[in-house]
Amino acid sequence: MSPELAQTMMKPDAIAQELWDRLFEIFQDKKATRAVYLEEQFTSTRLDAFAIVTKYCAHLKNLVDQLTNVGNPVSEQNMVLQLVSGLTKGDYDTIATIIQQSGLLPTFNKAQSQLLLEETLCSPSPFYPNF
Template identity: 35%
Template sequence: MAAKIHPAITVNNIKNFIPITLEMNKTQYSSWVELFKYTVALLQWIYETISNYLLLPILKLGQSAEQARERLKSMFQDNQNSRAIYLKQKFSNTKQDDFLDISSYCQALKIIFDKLIDVGSKMEEKQLVL
């Protein structure tokens, strides 16, 4: 009987499966973590898909992938109320004049909106339209 090979061992480049590099200010945590739900999540994969800014605080000898994900989760989802207030204010104060085109402006608003979802806050449709 042949030894079972873990599917993660056959992956040459995790970025083929997890194309997002998690960064504090650029990529949304929920999008990144969602990708791990559909792949076998191993600690090395997590380390390879986050920025050094995020990697250094979560590195801990002997931790499991689940522990690493929990530490990342706390970095993105702690202080939810204060983050939500800050992000809603940032959303409201983002002006189209600060961007070269409407696409960049909408992308910036989308990023803020996604960060609001990450901290468990939702904006009503009326606020989005205004």
């Protein structure tokens, strides 16, 4: 614990439980602030900020894991919805429509797999330049 934090928490004649409760309040406050920041990052993540789909998906998954750690888990459905809403217009329109219009949304891993396949099919082949 930093000296500054210890000074903030200290209170004359306080019992250990009171100090513990004060420490908990300080970190809970930071936890809420962190959750707000992470939620904003999650909802504003777009594929065009990444070189490849794998990095885009990994970034989303990392944000979801961090949100879970601060007590704000993201549902599988919201993960998929964000994955689709952050796609680049044009290149991924077809797969985005397929994912959105399926009876039940696929899992995040399944949607990621579909995007990776689409990326592979849309990428120019080094062996066939006009493919």
